[in-house]
Amino acid sequence: MMHLVKLELKKASLRGYVYGALIAYAAIAAFLLLLYFFEGSESSSPAFRNQLEILTVVNTMVCATFIIYASALLSKLIIGEFKDKTMSLLFAYPVSRKQLIFAKLSIVFAWCFANIVLGNLLLDALLLTVNSYAGQVGGELATSDLLRHVGFVLLQGVGAAGMSLLPLLVGLPRRSVAATIVASIFIVSIVNSNNGGFSLSSIVAIPLSLAAIGILGSYLSFRNIDRADAA
Amino acid sequence: MTNTIRTRMLSKSYKSTETVSNVDITVKRGEIYGFLGPNGAGKSTVMKMLLGLVRPTGGEIELFGEKLMPGSNEHLKRIGHLIETPVFYERLTAAQNLDLHAEYMGYHNKEAIGEALRMVQLIGVDNKPVKEFSLGMKQRLAIARAICTRPELLLLDEPINGLDPEGIQLMRSLFRRLRDEWGISILISSHLLSEIEQIADTIGVIDRGHLIREVSLDELRASRTDYVEIATPNAALAAFVLTEKLGIERFKQTGERVLRVYDMNVSQETLSKTLILNDVPIESINRRHHSLEEYFFDMIKGGDNHDAPRQAGA
Numbered sequence: 001m002m003h004l005v006k007l008e009l010k011k012a013s014l015r016g017y018v019y020g021a022l023i024a025y026a027a028i029a030a031f032l033l034l035l036y037f038f039e040g041s042e043s044s045s046p047a048f049r050n051q052l053e054i055l056t057v058v059n060t061m062v063c064a065t066f067i068i069y070a071s072a073l074l075s076k077l078i079i080g081e082f083k084d085k086t087m088s089l090l091f092a093y094p095v096s097r098k099q100l101i102f103a104k105l106s107i108v109f110a111w112c113f114a115n116i117v118l119g120n121l122l123l124d125a126l127l128l129t130v131n132s133y134a135g136q137v138g139g140e141l142a143t144s145d146l147l148r149h150v151g152f153v154l155l156q157g158v159g160a161a162g163m164s165l166l167p168l169l170v171g172l173p174r175r176s177v178a179a180t181i182v183a184s185i186f187i188v189s190i191v192n193s194n195n196g197g198f199s200l201s202s203i204v205a206i207p208l209s210l211a212a213i214g215i216l217g218s219y220l221s222f223r224n225i226d227r228a229d230a231a
Numbered sequence: 232m233t234n235t236i237r238t239r240m241l242s243k244s245y246k247s248t249e250t251v252s253n254v255d256i257t258v259k260r261g262e263i264y265g266f267l268g269p270n271g272a273g274k275s276t277v278m279k280m281l282l283g284l285v286r287p288t289g290g291e292i293e294l295f296g297e298k299l300m301p302g303s304n305e306h307l308k309r310i311g312h313l314i315e316t317p318v319f320y321e322r323l324t325a326a327q328n329l330d331l332h333a334e335y336m337g338y339h340n341k342e343a344i345g346e347a348l349r350m351v352q353l354i355g356v357d358n359k360p361v362k363e364f365s366l367g368m369k370q371r372l373a374i375a376r377a378i379c380t381r382p383e384l385l386l387l388d389e390p391i392n393g394l395d396p397e398g399i400q401l402m403r404s405l406f407r408r409l410r411d412e413w414g415i416s417i418l419i420s421s422h423l424l425s426e427i428e429q430i431a432d433t434i435g436v437i438d439r440g441h442l443i444r445e446v447s448l449d450e451l452r453a454s455r456t457d458y459v460e461i462a463t464p465n466a467a468l469a470a471f472v473l474t475e476k477l478g479i480e481r482f483k484q485t486g487e488r489v490l491r492v493y494d495m496n497v498s499q500e501t502l503s504k505t506l507i508l509n510d511v512p513i514e515s516i517n518r519r520h521h522s523l524e525e526y527f528f529d530m531i532k533g534g535d536n537h538d539a540p541r542q543a544g545a
Binding site: 007010088093096227228229230 | 282283284286301302304305306307308310314316318319320321322323334335336337
């Protein structure tokens, strides 16, 4: 299994994806800093009322970004291989097809989860540090709040990683990269959009149940793959 | 184990149309089996079924002496293949593609990759991604990929597509070498008889999903009918002379002015002499043989009557 994952990474030239993730972090950081300095506490409706809210906004942004990012990865690893017909090459190898697909899906899942956790960590650190100097957002951040937020991020990460598989259910039957990515944007814009401080994703049960649907749906899509016609 | 491939009543239908129906082929170990048929005859589908890419809807397949079970994939380690157009990971180089292939196949002799590239004479492409290759180069690379894990069976679907004459020549001698030196069985498909004829030991002819005939080439050459063709304005008289004066029964009138005599016991000299002595005007008289091309064309056109003896009766 690990061998299959390694081979996938060999094919996908992962370096490009790592750079892509770094660029995404930088873009989110730039956006948040803009928000912090221009919509800070001095404006009539401040973007952040307290430090915990900074962390929540960071999480929303990171989740949204990497769910969409994951759909690009799904397109490349699964839909692209079907379109380029390299999938029939893979299916003629002495390897279980289910394991092949599972290796691909677990890369997407792990990639999405790892980036969400790492992104939260880096950007939270950045913004809290900036705030400790600039002091635009006041108030204390209690350790208990911070710990609770860590748990929240981990759950959100699992939820988002699972949800990131949902676009496959739309893109796979059509073998369409565009449909996959559009579906991911659609999901993000519903689940993560922030309406006056409230978003669906803040109720942890929603991302988690969507994640369950994503995982179950992917399993069902590939359940019969070992016995189906591949070409 | 003398048979590498054996199929029995192998069939595949999509919805209501049957693409392959009741095909029985037998590929012996260490032979080159030519799979001949027009486009869309079902050659690729049969090969895909052998690889497990397409599930048969009927019949069974035996590979290396063992019955193929649904979901089994161990046998795939022993098969190299090239089906339809060659596909690669286009951003990777030739060697990277072969390396990946070997990894997936569970074959770990890295020297084999360089050797395979040399065998198809694909050299000096070290750092080029495959997307910059021409079709002919991709074809060579696909063949290199198929042989780099030293398989026992090669499935090659139209392997000479896109190759230049030199490349075709090279591949032909390569396939023979693989058979003779490594003992590989090769199933090779083509819609060109001339291609198959030059390399195959056995030919299977398939048309519209049916296997029309499976025959060894030696047998075919031996049984190939020779005949003498007589062109005459008075075919009726000629026919009369042939039966009455020469006692020949195995001949056939194939055109208004053309007779074909299949009885080779009577020499051409006797034939012409007797005809002339009996006042049969002769425009030409020639010894001919059926070309394989004609033979197969008849076979495919003949449909169910393909076994009907080509004999006698004017």
